[in-house]
Amino acid sequence: MTAIDTTGVTRTYRAPMGDSVEAGKERGYIIAAQAGDNDAFGLLVRAYQRRAYAVARAIVVTHEDAEDAVQEGFLHAYRALDRFRPEQAFGAWLHRIVANAALDIGRRRRVRDADELTDTVASPFRDPGESDELRRRLQAGLQLLTERQRTVIVLHDVEGFRHAEIGEILGIPEGTARSDLHHARHMLRRELGDVRRDL
Amino acid sequence: MNDDIIQFDPDRHDDDDALRALRAMYVAPDDAAYWDGLHRRIMTYVTAAEAGWWTAFGSWKRLGLVAASVALAAIGVGTQGSRDAETRASYEAVLEDTTPGSAYERVTQTPGLTESEAMFQYVISYR
Numbered sequence: 001m002t003a004i005d006t007t008g009v010t011r012t013y014r015a016p017m018g019d020s021v022e023a024g025k026e027r028g029y030i031i032a033a034q035a036g037d038n039d040a041f042g043l044l045v046r047a048y049q050r051r052a053y054a055v056a057r058a059i060v061v062t063h064e065d066a067e068d069a070v071q072e073g074f075l076h077a078y079r080a081l082d083r084f085r086p087e088q089a090f091g092a093w094l095h096r097i098v099a100n101a102a103l104d105i106g107r108r109r110r111v112r113d114a115d116e117l118t119d120t121v122a123s124p125f126r127d128p129g130e131s132d133e134l135r136r137r138l139q140a141g142l143q144l145l146t147e148r149q150r151t152v153i154v155l156h157d158v159e160g161f162r163h164a165e166i167g168e169i170l171g172i173p174e175g176t177a178r179s180d181l182h183h184a185r186h187m188l189r190r191e192l193g194d195v196r197r198d199l
Numbered sequence: 200m201n202d203d204i205i206q207f208d209p210d211r212h213d214d215d216d217a218l219r220a221l222r223a224m225y226v227a228p229d230d231a232a233y234w235d236g237l238h239r240r241i242m243t244y245v246t247a248a249e250a251g252w253w254t255a256f257g258s259w260k261r262l263g264l265v266a267a268s269v270a271l272a273a274i275g276v277g278t279q280g281s282r283d284a285e286t287r288a289s290y291e292a293v294l295e296d297t298t299p300g301s302a303y304e305r306v307t308q309t310p311g312l313t314e315s316e317a318m319f320q321y322v323i324s325y326r
Contacts, residue, residue, distance in 0.1 A: 038242070038245075038246065041242075041245070042238070042242050045238055045241050045242060046238055049234060049237055049238060049241065050227065050234065053227055053237070054227060057225055057227065058225065067237065067240075070237070070241065071240060071241050071244050074241045074244075074245060075241075075244060075245050075248050078245050078249070134216060134217070134220045135220050135223070135224065138217065138220050138221060138224065139224070142224075153221075154221070154225050157218060157221065158221055158222050158225045159225075188217065188221075189217075192217050
């Protein structure tokens with residue numbers, strides 16, 4: 001695992017289980033980061049940036065906004081590190097912060113350019129062989145959902161988060177997450193019903 | 200990891216297409232270089248944001264010192280100027296009475312007074 005230290009130098013560390021961190025090591029990194037060790041914070045960023053991106057991407061409309069939300073989220077987390085309690089799950093705590101940053105960016109984006117959603121929703125990393133018609137209809141269907149329903153279906157069906165985790169990230173009861181998922185699926189299924197026959 | 204059915208509807212294979220399209224829409228980059236870059240970007244942002252506090256404070260501190268120096272210099276110049284004006288006014292006040300037509304002249308030219316009597320008269324009449 002590599003991390004960029006405060007002087008901009010890339011250092012190499014032994015990777016704790018790929019990009020995920022063992023609980024004991026994670027606790028050590030958190031304590032070190034709380035004591036002002038930026039390299040330790042860099043290791044936490046390395047370990048959590050993919051999941052943080054997934055959370056942000058489920059909430060905002062574009063890849064670029066997701067990156068901004070992750071960046072903002074990590075900065076907020078860094079500044080709030082002294083308020084993090086060791087008995088909490090770091091991932092859940094961080095994801096909630098990133099989700100709030102993403103929601104904030106989404107709100108500002110809606111105010112700025114509400115008309116550009118259709119053109120920008122697609123990921124720049126999508127498969128070029130994917131059906132344009134299906135994608136277009138899926139985008140249209142997603143826009144019929146509330147922001148929370150869209151977030152829930154992406155977090156659950158795309159990213160594999162559990163209902164309880166989704167509830168924690170979005171600050172809603174688990175049952176509400178289940179209900180949002182049910183309605184989102186129903187809506188998308190209805191929206192995609194006739195496009196399937198054309199495929 | 201998940202506690203629910205991944206597909207929209209497991210009995211309908213066409214839902215696989217929808218799910219695939221949904222995943223394609225939200226897929227995260229799979230390139231290690233991308234994540235290295237994002238990591239670098241995040242750390243640079245965090246470090247700069249935190250350093251920004253002190254950097255900004257440092258520049259304000261320097262600016263404050265310069266402003267304080269300028270203010271002190273201005274106060275010094277102002278004080279010197281008012282002291283000069285005060286001295287000048289004092290001299291003028293003294294000199295004023297020796298000019299022709301002044302109180303001193305009037306007293307010294309009073310008929311019947313010796314020079315010392317006139318001087319005494321002038322001194323006791325000075326206000």
